Amino acid sequence: MHTYELIYILQADLDEATLNGLTETVENLIKTANGEILKVDRWGKRRLAYPIRKLTEGYYVLVSFKLDPSEVANLRRTFGYNEQILRSIIVRTL
């Protein structure tokens, strides 16, 4: 188990219920892979430094979690499948 940090950007034009649903699915993804969520920090709407898929705004969410290293590649892949997630990054932290 290592500690990781995940930031993902959701489309900013989604309504509150969809946003909550998506954040929950992400958390469940980590939990089903026997991970442990340490902290969830919603940065909220932010202007992107450059347009992604012609969108200028994004909804940022930061998650710190503990997960087995073998599961991380799997998690990274799942983010690519979701259309509403514009970008994501997973970084190992101390």
Added chain:
Amino acid sequence: MSDYKSNSGGSRHYVSKPKFCQFCADKNLVIDYKNVDLMTRFINETGKIRPRRQTGTCAKHQREVAKAIKNARHIALIPFEGDIYYDQNS
């Protein structure tokens, strides 16, 4: 006088450089890609990573800074090119 001559020649624009690495001097200052204000100090107005000769960071920390900037670019916190836009709301 010969020392002055070596500085005056050349086409590079002279930027006065700090004599020490700020990350070595201040151990509390962590290089973090999420810290937009810190990252913008290490990119120039075209969005390029500023060289060590301008920022004065040591080789070890420059590598970490470069990595952090690339991470920050990926999640659209700082631009790949061009000036940074400051949001009035945040």
